[in-house]
Amino acid sequence: MVLNFLKSGYQSVKNALAKTGSLLGNKLRTLFQGDFDEDTLEDLEQLLYEADLGVKTAMDLTEKIREYHRSNPNLDAEDYLNKLKEEVLALLGKGSHGIAEIPSELGPSVILVVGVNGSGKTTSIAKIANTLKSNGKKVLVAAADTFRAAAIEQLEMWASRMEIDVVKGKPGSDPAAVAFDAVTAGVARGCDYVIIDTAGRLQNKTHLMQELEKIKRSCSKIIDSAPHETLLVLDANTGQNGIDQAKTFNKYTPISGLVLTKLDGSAKGGVVVGAQRELGIPVKFIGVGENIDDLKPFDTESFIAALFD
8 A cells, every 4th residue: 555645745844844944955065056166066065974974974985976976077966956856766666655555355454563661552553543534444443552651541542532442351361362452353243454552662673573473373363464554653853773673673574664763853864865765664654743744654755755845
C-alpha cells in the first residue's frame, strides 16, 4: 500500500526542516554563486555534514560535485543544486516507501513496531493508526508492551480518542499472548491492519530476541505470513546512537522499515539520508510535530524538494 503524500505533508516537512535550520537550498545557492575552487568543496562537505547526512555521504556527494564541475565547468548554482538532488534521490530510491498490505481475504496486515523506550514508539503507533484510518482502513492496535503499565494506558487513551479498537493485557502478562489475541480479533472483526506495540528494552538483548521471536510465532499461528512489517521507531535526535540501536534490533529481528520521529526538534533533515544509507532500510514515516497528524508517510521526491528548497 502506498499512502498519499499530500501537499500539506510536503509543507509540514518543509516547516519542520526550516525550524531546525535544515533547509539547504539557500545556503548551497550562496555557496555555488562564488568562485568554484577547493574552498567551495570544503565548505560544501561541511554544510552536508552539519545537515546530518553522515560523514561518508557528505564526502561522497562532495566528490560527485567535484567530478560534475570538472566535466561541466560553466555551470550555475541551480545546476549544482539539481545534481545534489539527483544524487540524494539515487541514494534513497524514488517514490513513496509504502507499507505492506495483504489481500483482504487473507486477513489483516500485521505490523510489529519495535524501538527503545523514549523514542516515541507508542505515540508513533497511534499516529500510524490514525493515518491508516484516514485512508479508509479499519485498524486495531495491540498494547503488547506489558512491562510498562504507562505504555498500555497511553495506547488505550489514543485508541479511545481515535475510536480505534485496542487489545491489551494486564501489566506483566505475556506479550505474545496479547499479540495472538490481537491478530485473532483483527481477523474476526474484518480489520485491514493490526499494529502491535512491543517492549523497548535493550538491556537484555537475548531476552529481547526471544520475546520478539515468540511474538512473531504467535502472529504466524493465525496468519502464516505475519508479521508483514517490522517497523523500528528511532528518535532522529539521537544520531549515531539511534543507528547503533537499529543495528542491534536488526540483528535480532529483520527490520523492514524505519520511523524517524522528532524531525521538528534539534535533528537535521539529513539524518533521514544518513540513516537509510547506513542501515540499508527504507524510511517509511517521519515525524514533523506533536499533533496526531504530524507523522507523515515518507516520500522521497517530496522530502528532497523540501530539504533543498
